[in-house]
Amino acid sequence: MALPDGFQFSQASLQDYVECRRRFQLRYLHHLAWPAVEAEPALEYERCLRQGEAFHRLIHQHLLNFPSAQLSSMAADAELGRWWHHYLTGAPADLPDLRYPEVILSAPIYSHRLVAKYDLIAVEPGERMVIVDWKTYRRRPPREWLARRLQTQVYPYLLVLAGFHLNGGQPVQPEQVEMIYWFAEFPQAPERFAYSSTQHRRDGDYLTGLIHEIAGLAEDHFTLTDDRRRCRYCPYRSLCRRGIRADSFDETDYEIRLEDFDLSPELEFITEAVL
Numbered sequence: 001m002a003l004p005d006g007f008q009f010s011q012a013s014l015q016d017y018v019e020c021r022r023r024f025q026l027r028y029l030h031h032l033a034w035p036a037v038e039a040e041p042a043l044e045y046e047r048c049l050r051q052g053e054a055f056h057r058l059i060h061q062h063l064l065n066f067p068s069a070q071l072s073s074m075a076a077d078a079e080l081g082r083w084w085h086h087y088l089t090g091a092p093a094d095l096p097d098l099r100y101p102e103v104i105l106s107a108p109i110y111s112h113r114l115v116a117k118y119d120l121i122a123v124e125p126g127e128r129m130v131i132v133d134w135k136t137y138r139r140r141p142p143r144e145w146l147a148r149r150l151q152t153q154v155y156p157y158l159l160v161l162a163g164f165h166l167n168g169g170q171p172v173q174p175e176q177v178e179m180i181y182w183f184a185e186f187p188q189a190p191e192r193f194a195y196s197s198t199q200h201r202r203d204g205d206y207l208t209g210l211i212h213e214i215a216g217l218a219e220d221h222f223t224l225t226d227d228r229r230r231c232r233y234c235p236y237r238s239l240c241r242r243g244i245r246a247d248s249f250d251e252t253d254y255e256i257r258l259e260d261f262d263l264s265p266e267l268e269f270i271t272e273a274v275l
């Protein structure tokens with residue numbers, strides 16, 4: 001078996017696996033850092049990553065009740081300022097009052113864990129739990145693309161499993177859960193996904209099946225993807241002999257993942273599911 005006990009799966013690692021088993025192996029099992037940029041131009045790509053992080057930090061501080069005026073002065077850059085203005089004037093208005101920003105939930109699956117970090121969970125205990133994910137994509141992804149993302153399955157599924165303590169100590173019913181993707185460049189066009197018991201069962205079957213499959217895979221079965229389009233933004237291109245140059249992320253930049261995060265075990269605010 002290739003996976004160490006206690007291995008933590010995230011939506012990002014599962015997304016990597018379904019796109020390319022080899023990328024999953026290189027990134028999460030071999031922890032191989034490969035010196036290739038994920039998109040060109042490299043400096044612009046790097047700048048966009050930093051902007052996205054800065055925007056998430058501003059919102060986090062705002063949700064912790066830092067004064068808006070003080071935060072606005074930190075959004076001096078034109079792009080960041082525009083996103084910040086969009087957030088202040090166009091963020092989802094119908095959210096429950098109880099807000100939990102940057103919360104991490106975790107649940108055991110077999111001898112491994114499924115972990116997710118949420119930008120925001122807004123709660124009306126026993127009634128509604130709304131997951132909000134802030135996106136800084138330059139282009140608005142279609143609903144079908146978002147629906148296929150592992151994030152859209154992992155986040156609501158895990159909230160039902162592990163979010164009881166945010167729900168006034170009551171079990172979370174799938175029908176209480178909604179997920180919203182809010183786009184900083186398109187504040188009037190958020191995408192909303194309602195959740196249901198049927199979907200929760202379906203997600204559970206799929207995610208546990210996927211994790212079971214990965215856990216049982218022999219070392220030499222982490223094969224390269226047949227779909228060479230997956231290699232366009234992959235840092236392991238030269239290692240896999242799938243090209244040297246990265247594609248320009250201007251074209252389809254929402255396909256590049258900006259939402260990876262550090263799953264270090266010492267994070268204090270991990271909340272475990274009690275199963």
Ligand code: SF4
Pocket residue numbers: 020021022023026224225230231234235236237238240242
């Ligand atoms: S370059 Fe292509 S085959 Fe290699 S890890 Fe990346 S996506 Fe997979």
